[in-house]
């Protein structure tokens with residue numbers, strides 16, 4: 166069903182299947198180099214295969230399952246080359262899916278990033294810039310439709326199970342869902358999330374309508390305290406220590422909640438959270454398969470953002486470093502051959518890419534609003550792709566926001582104070598060497614392009630006060646300052 170297409174052809178079209186093979190890494194806690202060379206090969210004249218997929222390929226009204234895993238950096242997953250067995254079940258699913266190897270969150274914060282996934286627009290366009298700021302929540306631009314609203318209008322039964330306070334219904338992503346299950350406290354474990362997802366699945370199966378189910382797992386988010394067998398599952402070794410040293414991870418760094426994140430224990434327990442989540446997702450998928458709801462269903466796995474783990478001296482997330490923005494993005498689509506796609510993609514591209522394989526009444530209206538790009542299009546040029554990233558303003562920050570712009574092997578960082586730095590990810594995948602001074606023309610070009618992209622920025626964002634309870638719960642998760 167997938168027609169191979171050469172995106173950038175300088176030496177003929179390579180074997181499409183080799184793209185995935187080349188990107189499988191075996192060493193290092195990310196080993197980004199080999200995949201990065203595949204991604205940035207366009208600059209070096211390498212062949213970058215991409216794939217076009219037939220429109221409306223699935224046919225009818227298939228069930229759609231969207232799993233989002235909070236705070237899951239791509240390079241800690243087996244199918245992204247991580248040497249630890251954090252994700253055997255997700256790896257298997259990836260082998261059955263179209264995997265976007267270089268997918269990026271537009272922002273490393275839960276609510277704004279999920280809002281981008283479900284609306285297809287960047288945070289500076291939908292207006293949700295943080296989970297909370299100064300005790301107030303941001304409101305999404307009122308004219309934007311969400312994927313859930315589109316599916317509901319198209320006759321789907323829609324259910325959501327979310328696992329943490331930033332996605333509670335009052336923050337706006339509940340629209341379009343017939344049922345929206347959120348925890349009463351700040352977060353819930355994957356075990357409970359799976360249990361609730363199975364209840365939601367039963368409701369969908371009983372409805373006799375096609376179904377959309379969104380399940381959000383929160384466990385890899387700090388603090389990292391998985392069940393004891395997962396807490397002791399991984400132990401730091403010398404090979405990983407050497408890799409961490411190469412990336413200049415800090416030995417410790419402080420969280421917004423005030424606690425210190427110690428490097429080795431932090432990574433071991435973070436990986437334990439991923440492994441725990443992996444088993445719970447497997448439990449859910451197995452039950453869903455037994456109920457036959459998954460037959461001919463589209464299954465999507467995404468993460469809203471990554472995690473610092475002390476890289477660049479940051480324990481958590483909210484900034485634009487690769488480890489905080491690079492996320493898994495895969496779609497298992499009936500009739501579409503599993504593939505690894507090495508071109509850049511953003512979570513704002515997810516909705517138009519998903520809709521490409523469906524034929525929902527009303528989807529043209531939705532597609533008019535999106536700034537993301539359908540990544541199954543065959544006429545995309547890798548060197549023309551631009552991915553925007555932005556920092557999340559926190560309570561203690563000024564109004565100004567820092568941005569990043571990814572273009573081929575280059576990544577421009579523009580600080581809130583308008584200081585530019587530039588990284589060549591083909592040479593420096595861990596963003597350690599600022600080469601702005603050596604490449605002033607690249608900086609000027611990307612700065613101009615960044616300004617152009619930000620012209621669509623909302624002039625006024627809307628905010629609303631939140632209850633003291635919610636403010637306290639968000640603060641406990643590290644959002645909204647430490648006071």
Ligand SMILES: [Zn+2]
Nearest residue numbers: 235236275469
């Ligand atoms: Zn998140």
